[in-house]
Amino acid sequence: MSMFPRLLMLISLALGVWGCATTEPVKVETAPVERETFFYVGAIELPLKSSPEPDSSIVASVSLNDRVQQLERRGSWFLVRSEDGRQGWANDRDLELRPISELYVRRWGVSLKAEPQKSSKSLVRLRTNDQVTLLEEKPKGWVKISVPRTGKTGWLELSDLSLTKVAVRRVIRSKSGGTASAATEEVVEEAGTIPEEAPPSGVPSLLEPKPAAAATPPAKPAPAAEPHKAKPGMFEPL
Numbered sequence: 001m002s003m004f005p006r007l008l009m010l011i012s013l014a015l016g017v018w019g020c021a022t023t024e025p026v027k028v029e030t031a032p033v034e035r036e037t038f039f040y041v042g043a044i045e046l047p048l049k050s051s052p053e054p055d056s057s058i059v060a061s062v063s064l065n066d067r068v069q070q071l072e073r074r075g076s077w078f079l080v081r082s083e084d085g086r087q088g089w090a091n092d093r094d095l096e097l098r099p100i101s102e103l104y105v106r107r108w109g110v111s112l113k114a115e116p117q118k119s120s121k122s123l124v125r126l127r128t129n130d131q132v133t134l135l136e137e138k139p140k141g142w143v144k145i146s147v148p149r150t151g152k153t154g155w156l157e158l159s160d161l162s163l164t165k166v167a168v169r170r171v172i173r174s175k176s177g178g179t180a181s182a183a184t185e186e187v188v189e190e191a192g193t194i195p196e197e198a199p200p201s202g203v204p205s206l207l208e209p210k211p212a213a214a215a216t217p218p219a220k221p222a223p224a225a226e227p228h229k230a231k232p233g234m235f236e237p238l
Helices: 003-022
Strands: 038-041 045-049 058-063 067-074 077-082 087-091 102-105 111-113 122-125 131-136 142-147 152-157 168-173 179-185
Touching (some): 122 152
Antiparallel strands (some): 077 087, 131 142, 168 179
């Protein structure tokens, strides 16, 4: 090979290496990623408002643990939309980052059902403030729960459950059947409570104290013994 073609090859190789070293990297512009924020409804039934005001009209409602997307925020109010398109304003106190799983029974004697329908077989009767664990929320208005106190699992209407313990009213009846007094104990639920109903007249309540037994009258004192007269002595004057 002659000198000239070899020289041309070396020059082009040098130019190629220099061009690669000096080429600026290409900048690729990407659109900013918008993160969507979701909440879970933290109320048994939550009305959605037309504006971020407590007195504004109700435009829709969502239920416990419904997943809603945040669209806008104004202070402590969020404009949210459910997965089926219901939209309105809700206060942050009624929204949770995680679904709620622990609830309480609202009223005494409600039946745990084998199936999510009122005509279904009753498995056990529950007590006020029985703590339950939420397992499933289908169909609408019914929830599948487990009751640690009884070890049973079944279905209950969502309206029979509360987020917190409800007030228990203890009723004490007089002998004539009238109500003597009523005392409230435990924690009172914020949004209305359903106290236990007093039993009908003549039927003793489970919470009603038993009447005290009549006191035994005190025994009459024994009559005092007459003092014994001593006989006069031999040298004592009669």
